[in-house]
Amino acid sequence: MPTAYVYTQHGGPEHEMFVEVEKPLPGPGEICVAVHAAGVNPADWKRRAGMTRGGALDHPVGLGREVSGTVEALGDGVTGFAPGDEVLAQVADGPRGGFATYALVAASWTAPKPAGVSFTDAAALPIAAATAYDGINQLDLHSGATLLVIGAGGGVGIAACQFAHNRGARVIGVASAAKRELVEAVGAVHVPSGDNAMTDARSLAPNGVDGLFDLVGGTALLGLGTLVDDGSRIVTAADEATAVALGGARVRRERTRSVLEAIVDMVDAGTFSPYVTEVFPLARARHALGLVEAGHAKGKLVLQVA
DSSP, rough: EEEEEEESSSSSSGEOOOOOOOOOOOOEEEEEEEEEEEEEHHHHHHHTTTOOOOOOOSSEOOOOOEEEEEEEETTTTTOSTTOOOEEEEEEEESSSSSSSSEEEEEEEEEEETTTOOOOOOOOHHIIIOOOOOHHHHTTTOOTTTTTEETTTTTTHHHHHHHHHHHHOOOOOOOOOOGHHHHHHHOOOOOOOHHHHHHHHHHHHHHHOOOOOEEESHHHHHHHGGGGSSGGGEEEEESSSSHHHHTTOOOOEEEOOOHHHHHHHHHHHTTSSSEEEEEEEGGGHHHHHHHHHHOOOOBEEEEEEEE
C-alpha cells in the first residue's frame, strides 16, 4: 500500500504521521509521479503550522512540495511525457504532498530530468532553486551590483547567491557562523547573523546595497532593509508584510516548465549546484523537517523515497 507523510491538524510536529493512502489518479493536466526523492523546505513546516496562504484543506494534508521521480500515469490533456520518463516537478496544489510513494504534479510545472542529474539534486530544484531564480530575475541585477541575502545558508539562499554571482554581482550573505564555509563556497562574503549583522554589512557596503533578497523576515529584514536606498529593490520569500512596508514585494513565482528546464540544465552543465548537504530516508521525514524548522539545515535537505 502506498504511504504518505502528512499532518493531521495545524500545530507542531506532534501532528505529523505516516498514513497508508490509495494510489492517486491524475486529473486533467496532472501527472502521477512515482517519487524517488523529495526536497524539504520551510514552506512544509509553515504549512503544517497554518502560517501559509491558501484555502482550507481537509485533513490529513500531505507534506512536501517538490519531487523528482518517474512518470507513472498521465491525466487528460497531458502531452510531451510518457510513463517511465524521469522528471522533476512542483507538487500540485491540494491535499496531497511529495513525501509519499506517489505524488500528483501539474504538467505545466514539470520538466524532464537529464540523465546526468541525480534524483536527489533534481528534487531540490522546483521550490528552493526556482524561488531563488525567480527572485534574482525580479531584482534584475546588473553586473557589478551588490546584493545582500538574508538567510544565505539555506536552500533558497545558497541558490540565490549562486545565481547573483553568476550574473557578475557582488554578494553579501547573512547567515549563522556555522554556515560561513558554505556561504563562502558559493562566492558570497559571509556576515554572521545576529546583533552585529547591520554593522558588519555596512562596513562591507558603506554606500548601501543595490538589492536585498530576504529569507528570514522580521527584525532582520526591518534592520538590514535600511541598507537599500530604493525599497523596491527588496524581495522576500519569508515576510511579505515587512517587505511591503519597506517598499518591497514578495518573490513573484513563475512556476513554469521553462524555469525548471533552465535550472536543471545549469546543474547538468555544472554551473549551478543545489548544495544538497544531507539525504535522509523517508522514514526520517520528521527529523529532516525538524532540522529545517529549527534553522539548523545547511544548504538543502532531501528525502530519499525510492
